[in-house]
Amino acid sequence: MSEFCGHCGERLDARDHTVCAVHLVMEPPRFCEDCHRRMKVQVTPTGWVAECVEHGTLTG
């Protein structure tokens, strides 16, 4: 279960993240949803890869 917002990095239960969800349609996540760390994100013309040093890699 995710604890943090991938867009703003704040706790999901801290406030409403509807706007963040809209942003995430056109942006890759910048924060790890498990630990709040800023991820290393590489965007390519056809996708993206986001890497958390602790929790591994997400792709989209």
Next chain:
Amino acid sequence: MTDILQRATTKVLDNGEGLSFDELVEVLQLPDEQIPALLELAHAVRMKHCGPEVEVEGIISLKTGGCPEDCHFCSQSGQFSSPVRSVWLDIPQLVKAAEETAATGATEFCIVAAVRGPDERLMSQVRDGIKAIQEAVDINVACSLGMLTQEQVDDLASMGVHRYNHNLEAARSYFTNVVTTHTWEERWETCEMVREAGMELCCGGLVGMGESLEQRAELAAQLAELAPHEVPLNFLNPRPGTPFGDLPIMDSQDALRTIAAFRLAMPRTILRYAGGRELTLGDLGTRDGLLGGINAVIVGNYLTTLGRAADADIELLADLKMPIKELAKTL
């Protein structure tokens, strides 16, 4: 038809001359009900002076984030509290991105780095990357690596860089509101060196950064004076943590007026949709712009944000009966 549209028809469509600064201001002040006629004229200018083909390009960030400059629109500046972290792309990933770009039908692949200007490490990475791409993919390679020395310009030309991007970003009179760590004149100097070295010059800017209509016209007029081969037109996508992060998204009708004005300033240039169009114009506005002066697109994602799926743009071009420019015609 309004007076300015009649004059633009004669001057730009019939005679192939760009509008002056004063005339561009008049265009940008046209009321909303005149926008269809304005776009129709800009499209006619594009079709007459450039033809129906559309140039398709993909872009990739070779070095993301950690930039020492303070461009207020950019999430890659190390001076702001942006969530974008510094990342380098390796050569196999770069080649893979070039292959994926070519598979969309694109003829241009632009390698971008978030730097003031390239150091020896970056030049070496670019040299190796271009060589690997040229061995694997049939695509023109462009670069955008910031401000260059004459030696670096010559090096890039000798590597086979087809086109070099360096935007003016904003009108000269507004530039210090956007960037304080280097000058507009420094940007202009790099652009002139690139062109003199025989590379194609790609130079555009952003609109929607709080500039006035006059400053929008000024940017178009200054670009027309520079006469780049290509002009990428970006619409501000306000990025969290940047000084422009809270600016409103540009009005779509203003964006369409700006597209047409840029076409009427530069009847023969490649005018490319770049960042922010999805947010500012949406699907319908994107179509309107392609029928209002635009004749090139960046397909797929941008450097740190996502774009429309490449397939969606390719289908749109097919719907509009606008053929994709072939590689042989761009060489």
